[in-house]
Amino acid sequence: xxxxxxxxxxxxxxxxxxxxxxxxxxxxxxxxxxxxxxxxxxxxxxxxxxxxxxxxxxxxxxxxxxxxxxxxxxxxxxxxxxxxxxxxxxxxxxxxxxxxxxxxxxxxxxxxxxxxxxxxxxxxxxxxxxxxxxxxxxxxxxxxxxxxxxxxxxxxxxxxxxxxxxxxxxxxxxxxxxxxxxxxxxxxxxxxxxxxxxxxxxxxxxxxxxxxxxxxxxxxxxxxxxxxxxxxxxxxxxxxxxxxxxxxxxxxxxxxxxxxxxxxxxxxxxxxxxxxxxxxxxxxx
Numbered sequence: 001x002x003x004x005x006x007x008x009x010x011x012x013x014x015x016x017x018x019x020x021x022x023x024x025x026x027x028x029x030x031x032x033x034x035x036x037x038x039x040x041x042x043x044x045x046x047x048x049x050x051x052x053x054x055x056x057x058x059x060x061x062x063x064x065x066x067x068x069x070x071x072x073x074x075x076x077x078x079x080x081x082x083x084x085x086x087x088x089x090x091x092x093x094x095x096x097x098x099x100x101x102x103x104x105x106x107x108x109x110x111x112x113x114x115x116x117x118x119x120x121x122x123x124x125x126x127x128x129x130x131x132x133x134x135x136x137x138x139x140x141x142x143x144x145x146x147x148x149x150x151x152x153x154x155x156x157x158x159x160x161x162x163x164x165x166x167x168x169x170x171x172x173x174x175x176x177x178x179x180x181x182x183x184x185x186x187x188x189x190x191x192x193x194x195x196x197x198x199x200x201x202x203x204x205x206x207x208x209x210x211x212x213x214x215x216x217x218x219x220x221x222x223x224x225x226x227x228x229x230x231x232x233x234x235x236x237x238x239x240x241x242x243x244x245x246x247x248x249x250x251x252x253x254x255x256x257x258x259x260x261x262x263x264x265x266x267x268x269x270x271x272x273x274x275x276x277x278x279x280x281x282x283x284x285x
Contacts, residue, residue, distance in 0.1 A: 008033035012048040012057040015040075015112075015136030018160030022138065024087040024183040025058045040135040042072050046079045049186050056084070057186040063091070065118050065176040068230040073244050076186070076273065077232070083200045083274030084193075085185035093119050093155050093174040096141055096166040101150040103169050108132060110140035111155035119155055122173040141166055182279075190274060198227075198278040199251065201260070202244050204234065204269040212243070218263045224249055224256065242269075251275045 011029065014021040016038040025036065037054050039045045049057040062068045076083070093115055097106065106129060109116075113133040116123065123131065134140045137156035144154045145164040153169060154160070161168055205211035219226045228246035233239075249256040251272070264270040 006033065008035040009056065010035045010037055010054040012037045012039055012045040012054040014042060014045050014059050015138045016142065017138060018141060018156065018163040019136045019138035020089050020091060020157060020181055021058050021060060021136070021183060023157070023159065024089045027089070028058070028085060028087045028185055040139065043075055046075050046081055046186065049081055050079050050188050052188060055187070058183055059186065060181050061184045062182045062228070063114060063118065064178070064180045065174070066114055069114070070232060072184070073230055073232050076184070077202055077242060081186045081188060082190045083184050083276060084187045084191045085276045086198070086279050087183045087185065088180050088279050089183065091118065091174060091179040091181050092157060092172055094158060094161065094168045095153050095170040095173055096144065096156055096161045097153045097169045098144065098148065098150050099165065099167050101153075101167070101169065105150050106153045106169070107151040109153045109155060110134045110143050112136050112140065115140070115155045118174045118176070118179060121175040122170075193275070193277050196250050196252075196275045196277055197248060199247050199249050199275045200244070200273045201247070202242055202271050202273060203267040204240065204242055206268055207240060215263060215266060218259055219247055222255070222259045224259065248278070
C-alpha cells in the first residue's frame with residue numbers, strides 16, 4: 001500500500017524569513033516538514049495557535065541582555081496557551097545596507113525595538129542617525145531592500161542580509177558579545193514528553209507580608225532549581241503581580257508533583273503553562 005505523504009505542519013513565526021525567530025523555528029523543527037506562517041505581531045502568532053490555524057507558534061520570550069519580553073508573557077496568560085518547548089539562539093546583530101552603500105551614506109536605521117536597544121552603545125556613536133523601531137529585524141532588512149535607498153540601513157543577522165540582497169556594513173554591533181534570545185514553542189493544548197525536565201508556571205501570591213518569600217521557599221527547601229522569575233502587573237489590581245516562574249523538574253516525578261500541589265494551596269492563582277524538554281544546546285550557560 002502506498003501512503004500519501006503527511007501534510008507539512010503549519011507553524012506561526014514572528015517576523016519573516018531571516019529573523020531570529022525564523023532561526024529558532026528552523027532549528028527546533030529540523031528534519032520535519034513545516035509550512036511557516038509569518039506574522040508581524042506577537043498577538044497574531046498566539047491567536048493563530050489558539051484558533052488552530054497553525055499547530056505551533058514560535059515567539060521570543062527573553063534576551064540575555066535586555067531581559068524578559070513582557071508583552072509575550074502577558075499574551076500567553078491572556079490567551080491561555082501552553083508552552084511545549086524552548087530554543088536558544090545566539091544573537092549577532094549587524095548593520096546592513098544596500099550593495100555599494102558606505103557607512104558614511106547612512107542617515108536612518110530600522111530594526112525591532114529590541115535590536116535597537118541591544119546595539120545602544122554602537123548607535124550612540126552615530127547620534128545623527130534617525131532610528132526607526134520596526135516590526136522585526138528581518139522585516140527591517142526587507143524594508144531597506146524595498147526602498148532601494150542607500151541612506152537606509154537595518155540591524156539584523158547575516159541570514160537576513162543574504163535573503164534580502166544586503167551587505168554587511170559593520171558586523172557584530174550588539175553591546176553584549178554573548179547575546180542570546182530564548183524562544184517559546186507554543187501550542188493550544190499541553191503536550192506530554194517522557195524526558196520533560198523544565199516547568200513554566202504562573203501564580204499570584206496572597207497580598208500579605210512574606211507571601212512571595214514563602215512561595216519561593218517551596219523550591220529552595222525541595223532542592224528544585226528555579227531558573228527564571230518574571231513579574232507582571234495585574235490589571236485593575238495596583239501593586240499586585242503575576243509571577244511567571246521557570247523551574248527544573250518533571251511532573252511525572254512524584255516529589256515534584258507533590259511540591260507543586262502543595263504550593264498551589266498557598267497561592268491565590270496557580271497554573272502550569274507547560275512541562276517540556278529544556279534546550280540542550282543552551283551554549284550561553
